[in-house]
Amino acid sequence: MTPAARIACAIDLIGVLEEQCFGPAARRRPADAVASDFFRTRRFIGGGDRRVVSELAWGVVRQRIRLGWHLDRLGVAPTARLLLLAQMLLGRSGDHGRGRQAAEAAFDDSHYGPAALDPAERRVAASLDGRPLVDPAMPDGPRLNLPDWVLPALTARFGAGLAREAAALETEAPLDLRVNLLKTDREAAITLLAGERIEVVPTPLSPWGLRLPARRPVTGTAAFRQGLIEVQDEGSQLIALLADARPGMRVADYCAGAAGKTLAMAATMGNKGKITACDTSAARLEGAATRLKRAGVDNAERHLLEAGDRWAKRRAGSFDRVLVDAPCTGTGTWRRNPDARLRTRPEDLAELVEVQHQILGKASELVRPGGRLVYATCSLLPQENEEQMDRFLAHAPGFVPIPLDRLWAELRPGLELPCEGPFLALSPGRHGTDGFFCAVLERGA
Known part of the structure; x- marks a missing residue:
């Protein structure tokens, strides 16, 4: 797929997610299930293209609350095209102008690419270009990337520490494993995984846990197939x-x-x-x-x-x-x-x-x-x-x-x-x- 075709496919996926997961009349299905169905009906999309399309769409999902605030501030509806455009532009304060040019060029009106930006969309691009994703004018919900309805409860729970917890909820979760004591112990599992070039460290709290510093596929390892480890936070x-x-x-x-x-x-x-x-x-x-x-x-x-x-x-x-x-x-x-x-x-x-x-x-x-x-x-x-x-x-x-x-x-x-x-x-x-x-x-x- 061309870069423009990937953009067009990501827009389609974002539109489906908005309709089935997040909209007012949505069935609120889990996004991964919706995405799985989306790609299953588009088998022409290869593995590498699928990863790029997923990353583009999930970038929008992760920042949907903030992106919605920016578009609402401009008085425009959060279409799939504008959501992806906003995600491509926001946070590029040190790249003013060039970010807008690259974003507009991605909507190239090619055969498999997305249609060119219309005048209204170009005005949105001009307004968003170079702005920070987390705007000083944001209320607490968008600033912390949390829905408004949870703020009172989380404030009661964390108080002044809420900002730290909200930031942690935006990070990538580690991959934790549990050693199966019926078949092995933690030290033996560490050695076996190292033999498969998977480095792990003991978790600080659980006596059975192992943590991967970086996410790696473990379900294909001998340790997993033999039931020596399980994926568990x-x-x-x-x-x-x-x-x-x-x-x-x-x-x-x-x-x-x-x-x-x-x-x-x-x-x-x-x-x-x-x-x-x-x-x-x-x-x-x-x-x-x-x-x-x-x-x-x-x-x-x-x-x-x-x-x-x-x-x-x-x-x-x-x-x-x-x-x-x-x-x-x-x-x-x-x-x-x-x-x-x-x-x-x-x-x-x-x-x-x-x-x-x-x-x-x-x-x-x-x-x-x-x-x-x-x-x-x-x-x-x-x-x-x-x-x-x-x-x-x-x-x-x-x-x-x-x-x-x-x-x-x-x-x-x-x-x-x-x-x-x-x-x-x-x-x-x-x-x-x-x-x-x-x-x-x-x-x-």
């Missing part, structure tokens, strides 16, 4: 750590999804005892089967939660550990999923808070006296975390929080406590992990 690993699932226990992973935490807990159990991975999605549980087999997990079973299912009632009060990795807004993962900050809306938060409360109520009935309920989210919002715990504990007096400092001293002795307060609360800016929350509650005898 360090913060997610710490939730499995705090669950403290031990050999011989009965454990329920109530919202297991693809079973990442099931795998980690099965390893701490040494394949002894029984762990049940539950989910409402048959497809997710089917995908989990492949991961469990590759990891050598043989103490796990899967259970599909369906309406009218009596499984939970028959097993009430019988589990030593019940992990609820609850559905949430995913605000802690926005550096990995920049489109989510555009797709997620205030009404989603209100709905999810109620869903979380209902799930907690059902899952808590599975915990035996003296057992533990572990509640986790990948959210940075207090409504889904500390406030959710306050609400649950007000309705479930039989449960008592186990303070983080006590858990940490038992599970990571000699290592500095990662945060203050009774619960684990991780963030990209402070800890370098995704944003995670974890509370461990014990049921009275």
